[in-house]
Amino acid sequence: MKSTLEKFLKIDRRLIFLALAIVLFFPIVRPLGLPNKNLGKDVVNIYNHIESLPAGSFILMSLDYDPATRPELHPQAIALVKHSFRLNHRIGIFTLNAGATGMIEEIAERIPKDIAPAKVYGKDYVIFPYQPKPQAVMTQLGIDMYAIYDKDRNGAPTREMEVMKGIHSVKDMSLGICVTGTALLDAWVAYVGDKYNFPMAGGVTAVSQPGYGPYLQTGQLKGLIGGMKGAADYESLINELDKGTSGIDSLSLAHILVIILIVTSNIIMLVLKYF
């Protein structure tokens, strides 16, 4: 008995990897439709904030994530764009992360196809080119954004675009949202949010989510979407179930597996120690 339990504790870790792969892969092939009943308060706060903005408000989206964090952050960005378009807000999209340009291209391709086919580029939204040195860009955004973004990513002048009517700096915008797997959201809060009293919200990976608690407590962030769970929450709120929601099945099964492994191995440890 004891030797069997000891063997269990020395199980080949590759078997655990295999079990994890199976529980994550199974719901992709056969979706279980597990419910997502607990919506995060900070996610609801972003949703409510965007809902409260008058139609035509300008929302600046800094999509600063690369392929490494795509599964968590891309569904967040898509849901935010869908929601903003549904309420007829104007959107300005750009990135301060060179690796994110491909992600933005994908969104640009999807907007006329399935995200918001009725929306017109230049009238309802604009996509700016990548710029290095985030702090310099953020500072300039509060003074005169055309000093940096006088042209869109295709080289077309932005100043004359209808979407930019009345917009000169972040002070003329209604909300800034930074979706990132880096520490750029901290910089947005400091260099734009606090400096220009500009409402900021964020979308981050689950790993970095707990670190933003202080900013939420002080109101420096209006809300926060954390990881794939946050994306699923937002998709539920806008009633557009997509990649975030479909991942909940896999996450739930994987978490159950981890809980079972932790509890089982601890029980075995106790048995081996006291019996």
Added chain:
Amino acid sequence: MEFLANIWQWFAGLFTVTPGWMIFGGWMAAGLTLCIYSFLYKDNPFFKVAEHLYLGAGMGWVFQVTFFQTWKPRVWDALMDGQFVVLIPTVLGLSLMTQFFPRISWISRYGFTFIMGYGAGLVIPLEITTNFLRQIGGTIAPFAGGAGFWAMVNGAIIAFGFICVLFYFFFSVEQKGVVKKASNIGIYFLMLYFGAAFGNTVMGRFSLLYGRFDDLYKYSGSGYFYATHVVLGLLVAYFVLDKLVLSKKNGGQEPAH
């Protein structure tokens, strides 16, 4: 520059997205993902190839994005328009490159000096406001009136935990008596944070894994000629062969990794 741009356009034209290129992309994505994950079984040459490709492709992508979206429009086009003021930041930026040449590396100090001065001037006041003063204000805000009872309880817990954790990191007083007790309580608060952070980390990593599996499932379809199945089968075949060859060479003993 126009010549270079033309060459680039011609080169990029070769890769205009066609269904054939999409299928090729699917095979590459599935193949590289599985090659990277093969490390979970054991180290192998396919993992090494994928790892180096990842680094190379990443650097190449950043280079072309910076070149075409920043350097060309911000420096070259501006110079062509007669805006010679961009020479100042350009020369300062280029001065950093002299680091690679020891005899003239002193020139890089001018660029670094500018970065240090500009950075410090920008960062220090904002960081003090955002991460210090605003956080102190946020900690005591619930007690300033207007907040509900539970907000005050939350605020009290945060303030208490904050002070205890500070005691844990206060090294100038010997940890004994009240200081020791506060410090010990601080450890529990830290453990709670680490627990929450670790839970979120696990969830985040699973989300990323799910994302790759979702793509692998997509590439396993007939539209991609069963890329995932084929690559997975080839990798398994390699490991089986490797095992058989190793068994003969080492009498069944795998080398330690």
